Amino acid sequence: MASPRPQHGRVFGIFVILLAALAVWTWFPGADHAPRLGLDLRGGTQVTLTPQAVTGTITDAQLQQAVDIIRQRVNGLGVAEAEVTTQGSGANSAIVVSVPGVSEQGIAEVLKQTAALDFRPVEKQDFSTSTAATAGATDQGWQQGDSADALAAAYAGIDCKQAKNIQGGFVADPTKWLVTCSRDGSAKYLLQPAFIEGTNVTNATAGIPQNGASWLVNLEFDSAGAKKLSDASTQLYVKPTPQNQFAIVLDGVVFSSPYFKEPILGGTAQIEGNFSQKTATDLANVLKYGALPVTLNIAEVTSLSPTLGTDQLNAGLLAGLIGLLLVVMYLFLYYRGLGVVAILSLLMAAAAVYMSFVVLGRQIGFTLTLAGVTGAIVSIGITADSFIVYFERIRDEIREGKSLRAAVDLGWVRARRTILAADFVTALAAAVLYFLSVGGVRGFAFTLGLTTVIDIAVAFMFTRPVVGFMSRTAWFQSGAKLTGVNPQSLGVPRLTEEKGA
DSSP: OOOOOHHHHHHHHHHHHHHHHHHHHHTOTTSOOSOEEOHHHHOEEEEEEEEEESSSOOOHHHHHHHHHHHHHHHHTTTTSOOEEEEESOGGGOEEEEEEEOSOOTTHHHHHHOOOOEEEEEEEEEESOOOOGGGTTSOTTOOEEESSTGGGHHHHHHOOTTSGGGTSOOOOOOTTSEEEEEBTTSSOEEEEOOOSEEGGGEEEEEEEOOTTOOSEEEEEEEOHHHHHHHHHHHHHHTTSOTTTTBEEEEETTEEEEOOBOSSOOOSSEEEEEEEEOHHHHHHHHHHHHHSSOSEEEEEEEEEEEOOSSOHHHHHHHHHHHHHHHHHHHHHHHHHHTHHHHHHHHHHHHHHHHHHHHHHHHHHHTOOEEOHHHHHHHHHHHHHHHHHHHHHHHHHHHHHHTTOBHHHHHHHHHHHHHHHHHHHHHHHHHHHHHHHHHOOTHHHHHHHHHHHHHHHHHHHIIIIIHHHHHHHTTSHHHHTTOGGGSOOHHHHTOSSOBOOTTO
16 A cells, blocks of 8 residues: 655644644633533523613713723623623613623623723834634733733733623722733733823814825813823823723723824824724724713613523424534445545544633633524534535546546645635635624634634644545545445446556
């Protein structure tokens, strides 16, 4: 038997190492070894908050901003499946927050905190937020102190990929230095004490400049804020990046970090960037209503039972299992030996998906709901389709007179374009759903996108190498009926022999 091509062994070895590393991460001692379940599967805690205006009356815009802040606190990247809704309007309004898990310690106290907004000079900024060497160095995440030196270790160790470090919910002392993360977890910051607080902002609007360029945000400050802005911008605009930037900190995390191009002397300013109408409006709302003149009082805290009964959940899982078994039977009966490879690939994909659910639940707060389970079930068909495309390409090459080894190699070259194109369309649809939706739909989209990426990895790093190994065995080259490439079933007299074999 000829030895397989070296690249097959390397790629397969990398896949095994990655899967083993994921398994170690999943079953690390002392950590949870099961996916986090959502409200519909596990139940949770429901907190009802009643907003109260410090002065004047509560506007719908202020109420919506409060909802956005609370949603960020409890939902992180949007996959924790917490629900935030409003009831009524104005003085008779209430905010209802439902969080998965019935043992959420201190959740009510976190939710009722009033957000604070301030502007801080940037001392350091780092977009490389991976902290593998110092993971766990700062369990608290954000920290504040009296100097940059006092926060050096905190800045080095903060992990902005952890959901707890980008959810906010704390009010930092404006007179202290601060280590924190950007709202999307893409950067970490060491920030100086604030030079302007949110109460100094009198108005903020989104608009388009007269030259018709991209959207921008117009800012207006009171007299005290105008003086502070003038002093800060005069000092900062001449400094190198990132010291010429200032961070807009809302609810303890950085919402934006523009830079000064010149001193701002008139009490009005513009923030320019690659804004769309939505992103410009969102930032304007943050600046206008970030320091909310609203206090949130806890009206009621109750425990929620799962919204789905055990029978419904079991029925859904049974339907998924039946679908998987039917796919397995079809693959084995139609593709025989190749079908066994497909079944093994499905098992590898299932293991990777399960372990990813566990790890992501631990790292970013991903919570599995029935919508997420649906996304995983849908992915079974997507994954099986990748195998079918490859196997049919192999058969087509054999029908055209190619040898088995050549058919396996050429079939992959042609099949991988189709596989990537199909998975790209699925991933694009998942991305659109994720960014344009909330709640269960977002969880479905996240799961669908995750399983699509895993499908590509399994197809390229497991299925392809294993078929390459099999094509070089004497049994597979014999074209026996159980191989899946039997010449009679393919309508050819015999398999073409490999030249030089």
